[in-house]
Amino acid sequence: xxxxxxxxxxxKDLIVLWRHKPRLFSIFLFPILMIALFGYGMGGSIxxxxxVVVKQTDGPxxxxxxxxxxxxxxxxxxxxxxxxxxxxxxVESGQVKAAILLPPDYExxxxxxxxxxxxxxxxxxxxxxxxxxxxxxxxxSQISAKIGMQKLEAMGVPSTSVQVQSQGVQTSSPLAGxxxxxxxxxxNFQINKIYGDIKYIDFLVPAILAMTVMMGAMMSMGESLAxxxxxxxxxxxxxxxxxxxxxxxGKIISRLxxxxxTSMVLIVAAIILFGITINGSMALTILLLxxxxxxxxxxxxxxxxxxxxxxxxxxxVMPFTMPMMFISGVFYPLETMPWIFQKIAYLAPLTYxxxxxxxxxxxxxxxxxxxVDVAVLLGFTLLFFALGVTRFNRDI
Amino acid sequence: MNGCELMKYAxxxxxxxxxxxxxxxxxxxxxxxxxxxxFGFLGPNGAGxxxxxxxxxxxxxxxxxxxxVAGYDIIKYPNEVRQKIGMVPQLVSLYGxxxxxxxxxxxxxxxxxxxxxxxxxxxxxxxxxxxxxxxNKMVKQLSGGQKQKVSVVASLIxxxxxxxxxxxxxxxxxxxxxxxxxxxxxxxxxxxxxxLCSHDMxxxxxLCENVGIINQGKLAAFNTPQALKDQMMAEEKSAKxxxxxxxxxxxxxxxxxxxxxxxxELKGIxxxxxxxxxxxxxxxxxxxxxxxxxxxKMTRLPVVFEINEHHSGRIKMDISKCDNAVNDVIWTxxxxxxxxxxxxxxxxxxxxxxxxxxxxxxxxxx
Numbered sequence: 001x002x003x004x005x006x007x008x009x010x011x012k013d014l015i016v017l018w019r020h021k022p023r024l025f026s027i028f029l030f031p032i033l034m035i036a037l038f039g040y041g042m043g044g045s046i047x048x049x050x051x052v053v054v055k056q057t058d059g060p061x062x063x064x065x066x067x068x069x070x071x072x073x074x075x076x077x078x079x080x081x082x083x084x085x086x087x088x089x090x091v092e093s094g095q096v097k098a099a100i101l102l103p104p105d106y107e108x109x110x111x112x113x114x115x116x117x118x119x120x121x122x123x124x125x126x127x128x129x130x131x132x133x134x135x136x137x138x139x140x141s142q143i144s145a146k147i148g149m150q151k152l153e154a155m156g157v158p159s160t161s162v163q164v165q166s167q168g169v170q171t172s173s174p175l176a177g178x179x180x181x182x183x184x185x186x187x188n189f190q191i192n193k194i195y196g197d198i199k200y201i202d203f204l205v206p207a208i209l210a211m212t213v214m215m216g217a218m219m220s221m222g223e224s225l226a227x228x229x230x231x232x233x234x235x236x237x238x239x240x241x242x243x244x245x246x247x248x249x250g251k252i253i254s255r256l257x258x259x260x261x262t263s264m265v266l267i268v269a270a271i272i273l274f275g276i277t278i279n280g281s282m283a284l285t286i287l288l289l290x291x292x293x294x295x296x297x298x299x300x301x302x303x304x305x306x307x308x309x310x311x312x313x314x315x316x317v318m319p320f321t322m323p324m325m326f327i328s329g330v331f332y333p334l335e336t337m338p339w340i341f342q343k344i345a346y347l348a349p350l351t352y353x354x355x356x357x358x359x360x361x362x363x364x365x366x367x368x369x370x371x372v373d374v375a376v377l378l379g380f381t382l383l384f385f386a387l388g389v390t391r392f393n394r395d396i
Numbered sequence: 397m398n399g400c401e402l403m404k405y406a407x408x409x410x411x412x413x414x415x416x417x418x419x420x421x422x423x424x425x426x427x428x429x430x431x432x433x434x435f436g437f438l439g440p441n442g443a444g445x446x447x448x449x450x451x452x453x454x455x456x457x458x459x460x461x462x463x464x465v466a467g468y469d470i471i472k473y474p475n476e477v478r479q480k481i482g483m484v485p486q487l488v489s490l491y492g493x494x495x496x497x498x499x500x501x502x503x504x505x506x507x508x509x510x511x512x513x514x515x516x517x518x519x520x521x522x523x524x525x526x527x528x529x530x531x532n533k534m535v536k537q538l539s540g541g542q543k544q545k546v547s548v549v550a551s552l553i554x555x556x557x558x559x560x561x562x563x564x565x566x567x568x569x570x571x572x573x574x575x576x577x578x579x580x581x582x583x584x585x586x587x588x589x590x591x592l593c594s595h596d597m598x599x600x601x602x603l604c605e606n607v608g609i610i611n612q613g614k615l616a617a618f619n620t621p622q623a624l625k626d627q628m629m630a631e632e633k634s635a636k637x638x639x640x641x642x643x644x645x646x647x648x649x650x651x652x653x654x655x656x657x658x659x660x661e662l663k664g665i666x667x668x669x670x671x672x673x674x675x676x677x678x679x680x681x682x683x684x685x686x687x688x689x690x691x692x693k694m695t696r697l698p699v700v701f702e703i704n705e706h707h708s709g710r711i712k713m714d715i716s717k718c719d720n721a722v723n724d725v726i727w728t729x730x731x732x733x734x735x736x737x738x739x740x741x742x743x744x745x746x747x748x749x750x751x752x753x754x755x756x757x758x759x760x761x762x
Contacts, residue, residue, distance in 0.1 A: 005506055008505055012502065015493070231487075232485060236489040239483050
């Protein structure tokens with residue numbers, strides 16, 4: 001008999017969803033929208049920053065430099081001008097994010113003085129500055145190395161000039177012996193990506209999944225319990241000989257089914273839209289999402305236990321959801337945050353959901369790698385349910 | 397209706413109390429509601445009426461004391477109580493996005509009705525309240541009266557012994573009200589005990605065999621509507637008599653020109669009192685050709701104690717309560733060529749009782 005009652009809640013919620021097409025639409029569209037926004041908006045690397053180059057002289061070095069700048073996808077060269085003052089003005093007026101100033105003696109290779117390339121950046125744009133400065137530095141150190149070698153050649157050292165010209169500075173020369181190319185490249189930097197080439201979007205997707213499940217579960221619980229209480233619908237159930245656990249159980253099952261199907265849609269959308277790959281087990285990923293959904297539904301029930309209206313519910317849930325989104329390592333790794341936030345993050349269930357999902361989806365981890373996360377999530381879930389059911393107010 | 401057949405009382409409360417902090421919303425309430433009766437439960441807003449109902453329907457637990465509802469203790473056997481009661485709450489508590497029938501089906505399953513009985517019972521009830529024609533409409537599309545009918549179906553699906561109705565006719569048009577009143581009487585005749593909470597005194601007076609008035613958490617009055625009204629009249633009389641004796645003693649103490657006013661008041665009260673002893677009632681008649689001569693004729697009638705006012709065709713007077721008084725008055729008017737358009741008598745209403753009882757409690761409380 002209790003099963004019948006529980007199933008009624010699912011049936012009722014599905015009927016209501018079916019009769020409210022816009023609601024159905026938004027339940028499935030919202031997660032896709034989230035992933036699209038974060039994926040396209042934040043997930044990709046920064047490119048095409050508008051810049052202007054100021055050249056005050058002409059010659060092969062300048063041309064080579066200009067070509068190098070144009071070839072870098074980070075820059076979108078708006079113009080090449082001669083007036084340094086104008087370059088600065090263009091940055092100030094916001095036409096470009098940076099002006100790269102090549103000095104007047106840029107072509108003078110024989111000079112022993114080092115030449116100063118100046119870059120004016122729009123430091124009001126943090127993201128652009130952070131991307132531009134190191135990239136420009138790297139670019140000019142390459143150019144500087146090239147010029148250095150040309151200087152050595154000009155001083156009469158033979159043999160490798162052709163090599164340098166054709167292969168560029170990055171590759172080490174195959175020739176043995178005294179080789180300036182080798183001197184230049186004596187320190188070799190090698191990157192070993194142990195989990196393969198992971199883009200920011202790959203880092204984001206597991207957390208976005210967890211976050212969407214959290215938002216979906218918490219927000220829908222407001223409508224499901226506080227909303228029904230407010231409209232008096234819950235009263236009808238509580239007048240019948242039915243325990244709080246059964247009523248709440250029905251709500252849990254119903255929400256869980258809906259949340260799980262939204263998560264599926266989300267995973268499929270992430271795969272189709274961004275070509276993400278799940279390195280670990282798909283089944284484990286889905287189980288983790290269900291566990292996270294349960295945990296947040298539990299949180300929703302705990303809050304709904306005493307509130308009378310949907311508005312009260314939202315007011316009470318907001319202070320938890322919003323900070324949790326930012327604190328639990330959705331966008332940035334946990335370790336980059338101030339220590340106090342790191343400590344608080346360990347109190348947020350979302351942190352564990354994120355960690356577990358990343359371990360499985362990015363690193364291909366198994367249950368053995370995420371058992372701590374799973375245990376903590378289970379603990380939270382049980383605590384929320386216990387508090388929710390015992391504190392639940394039957395009053396209408 | 398099983399066990400309830402044998403019981404004298406459908407509901408019995410024993411020092412039922414609900415406290416919120418230091419405030420007692422319901423304060424040691426003791427009352428007995430007869431089985432199979434229609435009981436009117438009245439009280440001003442915030443008097444503890446809803447709290448009492450919530451305790452009796454096992455929605456909130458009492459702070460102390462207890463009650464027997466349909467023979468079961470509300471604290472020890474809440475689920476048995478819930479199985480025996482139905483409630484039509486003030487706020488229509490149905491799923492607006494489900495149809496009338498789906499709502500009834502949901503309730504049937506929540507009350508554990510066997511599958512084969514479900515459809516039959518729903519049809520039967522829907523026909524009883526005359527809502528079958530709208531069974532496949534979503535509840536939110538129904539009118540207030542239709543919703544209330546579906547709510548009644550949902551509350552009766554498990555054939556409860558006791559049906560609580562909280563302001564069932566509030567906001568309904570007079571015709572729909574009438575239909576619901578007839579339904580309430582029909583349900584009562586089928587053996588359901590009805591607990592009717594209402595602010596509509598006319599409704600309570602019309603339907604209820606017994607009335608309880610709760611004020612500041614305590615039972616302020618409990619009786620049949622007629623007894624309450626009679627009691628009120630008697631109280632008014634005794635109040636006048638006691639004022640009379642006060643005045644008499646004042647006259648005895650003082651003797652000065654200032655006393656004239658007091659003596660006049662005494663005279664007035666004596667006249668009133670005499671009329672009361674003769675059991676007077678107020679009658680109001682609209683005569684479209686009322687004239688001074690007619691008024692003078694009426695004044696001379698022995699059954700007429702006093703003409704209170706007469707203007708624009710309406711004449712209000714206090715007449716004797718004896719059987720032929722109204723007859724005499726009407727006969728006199730007709731004999732003298734008066735043309736009666738309408739006639740009404742005014743007895744104390746349940747509303748007067750309500751206002752008086754709750755006002756008195758308030759003064760005492762302060």
